[in-house]
Amino acid sequence: MHVGSRRAVLNPVSGDGDHAASVERLLSARGFAVSRTEGPGDALELGRAAGEAGAAEVAVAGGDGTVNEVVRGLARADHLDEVTLSVVPVGTANLLAGTIGVGDRRQGVEVADTGEVRTIDVGFAGAEPFLVSCIAGLPAEASLAASSDLKGRFGTLAFLVTGAQEAIEFDGLDISLEVVGEDGPVTWSGSATCLLVGNARKFVARGGQADMEDGLLDVAIVEQMPTGNLVAEAVGHRLLATDTEGVTHVRARALSVDGHGEPVRFSRDGEVAEHEQLDIRVRERTLDLRVGPSYDPDPR
Numbered sequence: 001m002h003v004g005s006r007r008a009v010l011n012p013v014s015g016d017g018d019h020a021a022s023v024e025r026l027l028s029a030r031g032f033a034v035s036r037t038e039g040p041g042d043a044l045e046l047g048r049a050a051g052e053a054g055a056a057e058v059a060v061a062g063g064d065g066t067v068n069e070v071v072r073g074l075a076r077a078d079h080l081d082e083v084t085l086s087v088v089p090v091g092t093a094n095l096l097a098g099t100i101g102v103g104d105r106r107q108g109v110e111v112a113d114t115g116e117v118r119t120i121d122v123g124f125a126g127a128e129p130f131l132v133s134c135i136a137g138l139p140a141e142a143s144l145a146a147s148s149d150l151k152g153r154f155g156t157l158a159f160l161v162t163g164a165q166e167a168i169e170f171d172g173l174d175i176s177l178e179v180v181g182e183d184g185p186v187t188w189s190g191s192a193t194c195l196l197v198g199n200a201r202k203f204v205a206r207g208g209q210a211d212m213e214d215g216l217l218d219v220a221i222v223e224q225m226p227t228g229n230l231v232a233e234a235v236g237h238r239l240l241a242t243d244t245e246g247v248t249h250v251r252a253r254a255l256s257v258d259g260h261g262e263p264v265r266f267s268r269d270g271e272v273a274e275h276e277q278l279d280i281r282v283r284e285r286t287l288d289l290r291v292g293p294s295y296d297p298d299p300r
């Protein structure tokens with residue numbers, strides 16, 4: 001491997017922010033040229049620069065937000081399918097790392113160096129990529145409402161805390177969907193509490209990790225229900241059973257979301273944007289990703 005082909009993007013303020021020096025040292029020792037972010041948007045530019053320089057490997061030391069920025073930068077440099085990505089989890093929730101068997105920062109560094117490489121699907125919402133999920137409605141509102149202070153104190157639980165509060169006030173999304181499902185087209189129209197589209201995560205049955213190599217997105221549409229609290233609880237605990245009334249579940253290659261002229265707020269791996277109309281699709285086996293030893297390519 002030639003010098004400079006391994007780059008790392010390190011967010012020094014992710015999570016509790018006590019990792020920068022030690023993780024930088026560990027990654028440097030494995031041959032990664034480490035760049036630190038100095039503010040929002042830097043990880044995107046560093047990802048783009050790594051892509052434009054043709055970096056063979058990019059490690060991200062950060063949380064899901066930082067991973068999302070780097071992946072967007074790599075996509076803009078048209079380098080997503082030529083790079084090997086790895087994640088050193090130093091954020092708060094670290095959803096992606098959790099689903100690919102990378103438990104902590106030391107293991108993350110080890111995996112960044114020698115972990116098995118799998119080629120995973122990448123979701124796209126319009127032109128923007130996502131690895132974990134693209135969600136609209138209640139959970140997106142809730143995660144938006146979780147201030148970083150709250151996130152800092154409660155970690156992932158902040159989602160649940162705010163989720164329950166927001167549910168009481170949430171009006172629902174008035175949307176129409178055209179879904180290219182695994183078994184044919186599906187249409188849906190109505191008022192939804194939320195639309196959950198997972199690449200690395202699934203939201204029905206036991207929830208948790210989804211198959212990231214099957215060329216399919218896991219789509220759950222939760223109908224607006226009068227008792228919003230109940231839904232918040234169900235979503236929060238990831239207990240949406242397959243047959244829950246009011247929940248439509250489809251494995252899909254693509255879907256088109258229409259907000260009937262009203263902007264719908266989407267969260268792509270935590271990055272928020274509003275769209276009146278959005279096409280979401282999956283590009284099968286697009287990104288090489290280093291995974292931990294407990295990664296299960298076909299979780300059931």
Ligand SMILES: Nc1ncnc2c1ncn2[C@@H]1O[C@H](COP(=O)(O)OP(=O)(O)OP(=O)(O)O)[C@@H](O)[C@H]1O
Nearest residue numbers: 014015037038039040063064065066091092093094
């Ligand atoms: N040097 C910096 N100073 C302040 N903010 C930064 C800096 N570098 C990056 N950021 C911003 O920090 C935010 C949080 O990053 P990240 O998602 O990695 O951590 P987290 O929120 O703790 O973890 P998670 O997303 O896994 O819950 C990102 O929105 C990013 O834009």
